[in-house]
Amino acid sequence: MIEARHLSKRFGAVEAVQDVSFTARDGEITGILGANGAGKSTCLRMLYGVLTPDSGEARIDGIDIRGETSKARAHLGVLPHAAGLYGNLTARENIHYFGSLHGLGRERLRSRSAELAGILGMEDFMERRAKGFSQGQRIKVALARALVHDPGNIVLDEPTNGLDVMAIRNLRDLLLGLKALGRCVLFSSHVMQEVAVLCDRVVIIGRGRVLADATMQSLREQSGAASLEEAFLQVLGGTEGVS
């Protein structure tokens, strides 16, 4: 479970995030929807503890990310917006590097990377150096790297950016698989359809504030709109940049 409680963050004169609270539950996929620059990344970065909020707190499975950073991170897998690989290492070495920094032993690393290679379809390029990988291959390795320690919570910042249709579909299946395993999945996106198809719950952010926080079900009922798209548009009001 990932909890954001009254998170606020300003960069100089810009209020990037103001009093953002929501909860992403286990066994659910929660989407953060907002335009570019709405504060999604800043929000997620506070959740995984690379930014310190000016006020408020973030908890992973009830553990304060600022107070017990390492302990909280053991429960958390992160796929940041920029998820580059080490080009001179093979896919397997990239995954093992992160796994061993998570404290996994040799045996566990081997079994876990074999498992992830199977799930993500990486068997063909596990031993190849990451230098020449396609975007789809790269994102698979980056995902495996984020999941290597089998975390209960997964945060993904715009994971579908730059992926082709096939890769997006694979990613979607993966996230649904994680949900089925009872994991808490939180991802951000500016693509409405993506959120609509995948999420159980959506948090809509505009200009650093939470505009709506509801299950897809209730969102549909609340707005009384015929389609989800219209429901979103109603919530977003004048906010631009959501496609």
Next chain:
Amino acid sequence: MRALRIVFGKEFLENLRDRRTLVSALLFGPLFGPLLFGFMVSRMLNQSVVESDEALKLTISGSEHAPGLTRYLEAQGVKLTMAKLSENEARAAVRGGGAKVVLIIPDSYAPRFRAAAPAPVLLVADSADSQTRKSADRARMLLTSYGSNIAQLRLQIRGVNPLLAVPVAVNEVDVATPTGRAVVVLGFMTYFVLFAVLMGGLYLAIDSTAGERERGSLESLLCLPVARASLVGGKILATCAYMCISLALSLTAFVCVFRFVPLERLGMSANLGAGTGLILFAICLPFVPLGAALMTFVASFTRSYREAQTYLTAVLLIPTLPIAFAGIYSLKTQSSLMFIPSLSQHLLMTSMLKDEPIGVLDASVSAASSLLVAAVLMVLTARHWRRETMLG
């Protein structure tokens, strides 16, 4: 500690596979210096050999007027070229490079010589050319000594003690040894060693910081449950490892070069053998963490590979500054200078190469001050890595 070891291992391996790192760390950095050094010293030695050993060449015109002088010069081993030149022709020949030094004996020489009046000779040379100037000096000295021989004979014939004409006996003591020139060369050598140390870690320092940011792996790394100090420590340690390899290669190359260059002629310790090499390695070792921490620190502030390269090129010049000062003020090894990193290593290495004794205290102060600066820089780097601005 475990995390530090893992980061170290990964950085070491990753850069071992990087051609750019290998070329700069293990080829260009350590070998450039020794090769250039060997070339320079060989050339310098050859030149001085040419100057001192080669016979003086003199173009002489009108030698028939002065058979005695001609015989004297030949007896002194001067290679004479007979010619028939007027003064203007001689000038043109020297200017045009046809002759280096021309001695003209005019018609008036013989009658004046016989009359015991000063007999004129003309020495034509170009003093702006350092090679020619030396030849002209030697010719002048020979002419002077011929003159004084004749003077003494004349006095003797007239029954006068020739020693009366030598009121002062000058005994010159020249303390200028080839060592003076060697110091300049040694300054180069020690700089090349320190340069090799820094070059060895340059690309790793960039790759593990700015490179991490540029390829977008930094944020994932910072999301791990690992203390930032361990990340920084592992990276600096890997940089140190490459610098040590580069240092060892550089010194080995110097040991090999020294074997082929007759350095004793420059007044240097002739046997820079394995033993001296090991001591030089020990002297430079404390400079390794300092260089690694400095480069990692500087590179941590940069956003891209290119930017890091720009700033670190300036860092490469840092060890030259104290060495340049040492050259200008001709500083010698002294305890107060041991507090300055790079300068202290330079002075200690120079002493070592000149076969001068090295104080244990001096060496300890040099090592301690370098390590202290290194520690401060590491703490600063780790602190910077804990900042949010690291994400960029």
